[in-house]
Amino acid sequence: MKVLCLWHANDDEIAYIKDRLPSGTNVVAPRGKYFSRYECSYSDIADEAVDADAFIGFTVPDGILKIAEKLKLLCWLHTGCDDLDIALLKQKGVTVANNRGANAIAVAEHAIMFMFALAKKTVFKHQKFQEGRTLFPVWADEHRSALLEGQTVGIIGLGEIGRRVAKKAKGLDMHVIGVRKHKEKPVENVDELFGLQELHAALGKCDYVVLALPSTTETDQFFGKPELDAMKPSAFLINVARGVLTQEQPLHEALTSGRLRGFAADVWWRYRARTAFPSGYGPRFDFSKLANVIGSDDQAADADGVLERQLELGTNSLVEFAAGKSVTLAVDLDVGY
Template sequence: MKVLCFWYATEDEINYIKKAMPPGTEVVAPKGDYLSRFDCAYSDVKHLVVDADAIIALSVPQGALELAKKLKVFSWMHSGVDDLRQMGVLSLFRERGVKLANIRGANAVAVAEQAMMFVLALAKKTLFKHQALQERNKPFPLYADEYRSAMLHGRTMGIIGLGNIGSRVAKHAKGFDMHVLGVRRNKGKPVENVDSVHGLDELHSVLAKCDYVVLATPNTTETYQFFGAAEIAAMKRGSFLVNVSRGNLTQEKPLYEALKSGHLRGFAADVWWSYGFGSAFPAGSGSRLKVHMLPNVIGSDDQAANADDVLERNIEWGTQNLAEFAAGKPLTREVNLDLGY
């Protein structure tokens, strides 16, 4: 069996994967000059991919998978597969019978911590008060609406999506004595630390009760831009919205208008928008309405998973996918190619 790494893997990383696989497994990685070692150039993998049985990847060079005629399993070291869908990879795998597995949950700890950082930073006006300190401009008068922090204690948080990230956010919220409401497809399944679980048909009634709303649902054909004007209007006036899932869950224009009008007190996101033609627009250059420039918005531009322990866990779980396949076991984290998760 030949395993190909779609990044400029170190010798230690290659040896880690090889040790986890059956004896005789060949593990290879591209070599060449690079700006980021976690991407790889088509020219550096085209000669390696033609006879690869398995690929473990952090990115996909355009055109490379078309050459992988022997490919049987692809281990994607991310949770979401929307990038693969946009590249036509899911349909290619369906045609060729390739199994796809991801590492959903590998970055859940880091992303859930980021979500709570956002909740606290918005509530406590962290950036505003830090800037006031730097300028030696103490907010006055005391307790004025525009200067007063919000509280978490006794408030209600709504979490849309109760997977690995959402359920961990709920656990953190309980540490702040919050009331937690959850929305998920399967509302009949209880979730620890969630006071009540609701279906998507109850979304608006849940939003009306929440002081904080966290989006943690995967980006699928069902959830693409599902959070729009009606959902924002259903939220409490003065509530906060946090998105740590995918930028395209939310519709940008009604969000911008709600933040400008004060209907929403604040918005935070680790994710931003892409506009349907394959190019992701980072904050600062692509958001059409410059949501990230509003004074009641904070963001981290896809940096939540850039944290201690995450890379090591990504490789560990990505390798587990390949080891399960090689042993003939069901893939614990197999992606349904039709559903996209």
């Protein structure tokens, strides 16, 4: 079996993968200089991709799937699969294994950090401290903090990340509402469960809303003006899933009109060429200048141990495939996760 790493894997990473696979497995990776170690270009791997049985990596260069004549497994070292050419993978009969759960703890902690930072006006108060300004008058609305204890958090999507957010929220003595496709399945640490068709009723109960849904055709742009109108004006919205879950214009209007108290996100909008004009990555409105918005740029998973866990889970899928077993983390390509 031949395994191609779709990044500039170092000797230790290659040895880790090879040592867990059957003797004689050929594990290869692009060599030479690179601009970014965790990606590669078509020209870096074209010669090796033609006869590879399995790919493992963080990115798939455009065009590489078309020439991978023997490919049977793609170990995608992410959770979301919306960046993959699902139609082509289905056509070629490639099994896709993702890495769900690898970054769940880190992203859930990031969501909780956002909740605290919004509630406590952390960035605003730090800026005033840097300026040497005392906040006055005391108890003024513009600098008074919100609480988490005793408040209600609604978690939209109860996968690996959503369930961990629920557990941590219960540790803060919050009331937890969950919204999922199949509400008949109970979830630990969730006090109330709603179906997706009951989303608006759930939103009206929440002081904090955390988006933790996968990006699919069903969830693309699903959170717009009706959903924002269903929320309390005093509520906060947090997105640690995908930027495309929310509609940018109504969200900006809600934040600038006082309709929504605050917003935090680690993920932002991506407008692809041929589907949007102008194309590009990032918001079209200037969210970074709004006092009630805080953000990071896809940094939630950049935490201790996540990279090692990604490699471990990806290699587990290779081991199962090599042994002729069903791949535990295989993705249902018809639903996208």
